Amino acid sequence: MLAKAIHSLSRIGDELYLEPQEDGLALRSVNSSRSAYACFLFSPLFFSRYTIPLGHAFRCKMAIKCVQAVFRSLSSLEKTVEKCHIELDGETSRLTFTLHCKHGLLKTHNLSFQDSESLQAVFDKESCANMLRAQPRLLVDTVLHFPPSLEEVSVSVSGERVWFRNHVDDEAEQSKAMLTELCLSSDEFDHFAVGAQTSITFCLKELRGLLVFAESTGLPVSMYFDEPGSPVVLSVTDSVLEVNFVLATLSDDSNLCNHNNNTKRARSPPPPDDFMTDDIDSYLIAMETSELAGPSDALAPRSPSSNHTLTTQPSAAMRSLERGEEEEEDTEDTERPPNKKFRSLFFGSVCPSDSQLTNQTIKSQEVLASDSEDDTQASLP
Amino acid sequence: MPLSTQSQTGGDNYVLVASLDNVRNLSNILKAITFKDHAIFNATPNGLKVTVEDSKCLQANAFIQAEIFQEFTIREDSVGFQVNLTVLLDCLTIFGGSTVPGVATALRMCYNGYGYPLTLFLEEGGVVTVCKINTQEPEEPIDFEFCSTNVTNKVILQSESLKEAFSELDMTSEVLQITMSPSQPYFRLSTFGNSGNAHYDYPKDSDMMELFQCTKTQTNRYKMSLLKPSTKALALSCKVSVRTDCRGFLSLQYLVRNDDGQICFVEYYCCPDEEVEED
Numbered sequence: 001m002l003a004k005a006i007h008s009l010s011r012i013g014d015e016l017y018l019e020p021q022e023d024g025l026a027l028r029s030v031n032s033s034r035s036a037y038a039c040f041l042f043s044p045l046f047f048s049r050y051t052i053p054l055g056h057a058f059r060c061k062m063a064i065k066c067v068q069a070v071f072r073s074l075s076s077l078e079k080t081v082e083k084c085h086i087e088l089d090g091e092t093s094r095l096t097f098t099l100h101c102k103h104g105l106l107k108t109h110n111l112s113f114q115d116s117e118s119l120q121a122v123f124d125k126e127s128c129a130n131m132l133r134a135q136p137r138l139l140v141d142t143v144l145h146f147p148p149s150l151e152e153v154s155v156s157v158s159g160e161r162v163w164f165r166n167h168v169d170d171e172a173e174q175s176k177a178m179l180t181e182l183c184l185s186s187d188e189f190d191h192f193a194v195g196a197q198t199s200i201t202f203c204l205k206e207l208r209g210l211l212v213f214a215e216s217t218g219l220p221v222s223m224y225f226d227e228p229g230s231p232v233v234l235s236v237t238d239s240v241l242e243v244n245f246v247l248a249t250l251s252d253d254s255n256l257c258n259h260n261n262n263t264k265r266a267r268s269p270p271p272p273d274d275f276m277t278d279d280i281d282s283y284l285i286a287m288e289t290s291e292l293a294g295p296s297d298a299l300a301p302r303s304p305s306s307n308h309t310l311t312t313q314p315s316a317a318m319r320s321l322e323r324g325e326e327e328e329e330d331t332e333d334t335e336r337p338p339n340k341k342f343r344s345l346f347f348g349s350v351c352p353s354d355s356q357l358t359n360q361t362i363k364s365q366e367v368l369a370s371d372s373e374d375d376t377q378a379s380l381p
Numbered sequence: 382m383p384l385s386t387q388s389q390t391g392g393d394n395y396v397l398v399a400s401l402d403n404v405r406n407l408s409n410i411l412k413a414i415t416f417k418d419h420a421i422f423n424a425t426p427n428g429l430k431v432t433v434e435d436s437k438c439l440q441a442n443a444f445i446q447a448e449i450f451q452e453f454t455i456r457e458d459s460v461g462f463q464v465n466l467t468v469l470l471d472c473l474t475i476f477g478g479s480t481v482p483g484v485a486t487a488l489r490m491c492y493n494g495y496g497y498p499l500t501l502f503l504e505e506g507g508v509v510t511v512c513k514i515n516t517q518e519p520e521e522p523i524d525f526e527f528c529s530t531n532v533t534n535k536v537i538l539q540s541e542s543l544k545e546a547f548s549e550l551d552m553t554s555e556v557l558q559i560t561m562s563p564s565q566p567y568f569r570l571s572t573f574g575n576s577g578n579a580h581y582d583y584p585k586d587s588d589m590m591e592l593f594q595c596t597k598t599q600t601n602r603y604k605m606s607l608l609k610p611s612t613k614a615l616a617l618s619c620k621v622s623v624r625t626d627c628r629g630f631l632s633l634q635y636l637v638r639n640d641d642g643q644i645c646f647v648e649y650y651c652c653p654d655e656e657v658e659e660d
Contacts, residue, residue, distance in 0.1 A: 062576070063576060066575070069549070069551065069576070094577060095577075103542055103587045104583065104586065105545075105546075105582065105589070106566075106580075106581070106582035106583075107546075107549075108579065108582065109577065109578075109579045110577045110578045110579070112576060112577045
């Protein structure tokens with residue numbers, strides 16, 4: 001199962017963040033544009049033996065391809081591996097995977113890792129207005145109808161039904177576009193709780209990663225979401241494992257622009273600014289990253305404003321990641337005191353509109369974010 | 382066999398004639414040593430030996446005994462020539478590579494001696510193809526001077542387990558390190574790649590281990606690029622013998638069973654990488 005988790009994470013991002021915690025081993029990954037985050041939390045019960053060094057919290061990250069290579073062939077793993085021993089050696093900076101296989105074969109992989117910041121997306125499943133839970137088979141079959149090349153999928157819910165359709169780029173040739181729509185009724189789901197009619201659009205590729213994992217384990221997948229622009233949380237849980245995939249969603253009526261707007265820097269929290277009180281009614285995911293002795297800043301700081309095309313493309317939705325103040329009205333639980341962290345926020349700008357089912361309309365959008373970003377940019381060391 | 386008369390080759394002048402009912406018994410083995418264009422063929426009354434070399438550091442030999450052939454006639458003690466192996470293989474597989482049960486391509490290979498081309502007659506389902514491949518002066522294969530008396534460590538393994546290890550080997554590593562020792566770790570393959578190192582340990586009492594004779598602890602490194610072609614031979618084989626001698630030269634011998642269940646051998650000799658660390 002560990003191998004499947006790693007393969008699943010590899011679909012999200014290029015790096016695997018490993019953090020042994022008291023409540024289990026957390027494996028996380030985030031994609032380059034920070035629009036998708038996944039976390040696999042294996043409780044200590046999953047392991048036959050789980051010991052973590054007391055006190056000193058440890059985090060590391062490594063290229064996910066390397067770890068994948070250790071668990072390369074899933075089918076042969078199941079047949080041949082009897083025991084897997086994972087050991088972290090701080091002095092030599094090596095993470096050792098020892099696989100005890102059939103016929104006495106011992107495979108030892110010593111992988112080097114980098115110290116990293118803690119990667120944690122803060123989100124609150126409970127406060128989401130809508131929640132669906134289904135057997136993975138249902139979702140897999142649904143997704144099967146869409147071509148593998150499809151980037152984004154739109155999910156619309158009403159009181160009784162769910163629609164899945166492919167999201168067509170405005171820029172794409174209308175004549176060549178093929179729209180596929182699939183409708184599922186509420187009784188196909190294990191749990192169907194819809195607060196309000198909404199429609200969200202998110203990236204399918206990352207979802208597939210989760211579905212592959214869920215299907216192989218047979219565990220039901222839960223989907224928590226709110227309005228467009230606010231992230232969708234897909235979750236698979238059982239007694240020894242908790243998996244959360246957090247994907248950003250498109251705001252209403254625009255194209256997807258993936259911007260890598262991650263600006264990670266040290267020190268002081270950004271000063272309060274006004275943008276939160278503007279008409280953004282979208283939910284925010286706060287990505288908390290606290291800086292440790294992390295020489296490896298894998299994601300280079302980039303000025304968000306340079307990536308904004310919003311001002312020039314009125315129809316483009318912007319999903320940007322930036323530093324900002326923690327929204328007071330958010331109910332997320334934060335794990336560390338605010339004055340030690342800086343965070344990158346993850347949100348979509350949304351026009352306060354109720355036209356939530358039209359994905360095609362072109363509207364001009366208020367560029368709410370860029371101003372504030374400029375502010376925060378300027379004020380930071 | 383419908384290929385009884387060949388007037389084109391000047392019938393009586395051949396020095397070597399070899400026939401096979403199923404050409405795959407030859408082509409499959411040759412595929413296992415095809416990493417360079419040219420191969421040195423040496424036929425003796427015992428059979429056929431095909432040698433391919435790379436940069437004077439690696440040598441692969443395939444042995445197909447005379448008994449494998451339905452007909453194997455040789456008029457001299459030793460017949461040698463060099464041909465382009467890629468071209469030869471293309472000809473041998475000219476009817477396509479796929480196996481349809483019951484249908485086999487038959488081969489008759491004739492060689493008239495020095496200066497003459499190698500003539501191949503291939504037949505399948507009544508269709509005959511004649512190929513003539515130009516031969517060249519055979520080079521002398523390197524003698525790695527690997528003799529049994531100098532062998533310090535020898536291990537015979539079932540290919541299954543090695544296949545798995547080789548398929549997972551970290552290719553970013555420039556070398557493959559082989560450690561053989563009478564004590565722990567008995568037989569270890571190690572790679573040192575970008576992400577770290579990996580070790581594959583085979584204990585001496587594993588059921589995959591058929592023979593374990595190690596007298597001295599030896600660690601040798603071999604260039605990964607040189608050993609990579611040997612994986613083709615490994616894939617075909619059912620058993621492998623790994624031997625190292627006192628100089629650190631590596632000998633890999635693969636026991637291959639062909640379609641008809643007959644046994645052929647493929648051998649790889651590799652010289653160690655410059656810096657040899659001794660345990």
